[in-house]
Amino acid sequence: MTTRVRLEISDRVATVRLDAPPLNAFDTGMRRDLADAAGALAADPGVRAVVLYGGPRCFAAGADVKQLAEFGFEEIAGWNRALQQTFTRFAELPVPVVAAVTGYALGGGMELALAADFRIAAEDAVLGLPEVLLGIIPGSGGTQRLTRLVGRATAKELMMTGRRVPAREAADLGIVDRLAGDPYEAALSFAKELAAGPRFAIQAIKEAVDQGADLPIAGGLALERSLIAGLFATADRDTGMASFLRHGPGKATFGEPA
Known part of the structure; x- marks a missing residue:
């Protein structure tokens, strides 16, 4: 495992820590490290719950736009498919996945959080899918998972405007399940409760x-x-x-x- 993603397991709970400060941007290296982490978790029967965490300041602020700007059709088709599949691997883990959201969860960061079963956010967290402002759309599950959470009209409004959503509004909309002063500790406590179940x-x-x-x-x-x-x-x-x-x-x- 490289330093972009750290995997720690204790008491049947795994923490997947994104560790590419300051924004935990998704480039090819981050995507590969996340895929490795998802594969390791899927193969470990001792893991009963997973926490996704980006650190105390930022969950993840989306894709590396400098890298995206260099892609043409053929490059983005393969790269995006791989990132979409990586996030889906977390969604399909046979255990509960809890995202602890701090700071920004934008673009691919929000899409990774949407792949979790539950989202616990800091009160000052900000979420959003601003891809439209780059002339593109969310491509790693956002159009599908957000719609299933909030319905078609709200999902379209959020994606078509690309606006940033404060945590409390995200909770009112059902994007976030709970607000907490320390979302990581709250997510870890909840994950331990789930891990103790059958x-x-x-x-x-x-x-x-x-x-x-x-x-x-x-x-x-x-x-x-x-x-x-x-x-x-x-x-x-x-x-x-x-x-x-x-x-x-x-x-x-x-x-x-x-």
């Missing part, structure tokens, strides 16, 4: 919501039936139900790291 049930919930939301209701219900049936083959199901029958709800301690 691994496969939480994975199934994520899959049911993410994959089922865009299906017809019948398809979503079929996915739900398949997932719940599979959970009856897990040790966590045995632990949870045995604990409930003996001690009541909320007493189970689920499996240790693999």
Whole structure:
């Protein structure tokens, strides 16, 4: 792992720290390091939750515009596909992902945050997708993930104007789930709570919501039936139900790291 991205794992929670100050801009090196981090997390069964963090001053202020300005059609097509796939790898991790947003989360920075399951932001954080001001559009998931969060009209307004959104407005719109004085500590605490839960049930919930939301209701219900049936083959199901029958709800301690 290079110094652009640091990966730290403790108590079943991984922190992916973007470390390319001052703005954590996404260039080719950052993209490759993020892809490596996502691959390492996907291959580690001991990781039960992930926190994305850009440091105390800035989450990520977007792509390296100097590099973008040098691209033609063929270069951007391949580069953007790779960045889009990298962010999607985080979205598709089989564990909860929490983004701790400080400072600016603009362009690709906001798109990475949108790939997380949850976003906790500092009260003075600023989010936005300003690509239109460069004569382009968000290309790493922003047009799709933002629309699914806030609806078509609001997503179009934010992207067509490229305006920056203060954290409190982002929370009112549903882009941010929670505001915190220290978003990293809040995200880490939440991630630890999630990591203590039953691994496969939480994975199934994520899959049911993410994959089922865009299906017809019948398809979503079929996915739900398949997932719940599979959970009856897990040790966590045995632990949870045995604990409930003996001690009541909320007493189970689920499996240790693999």
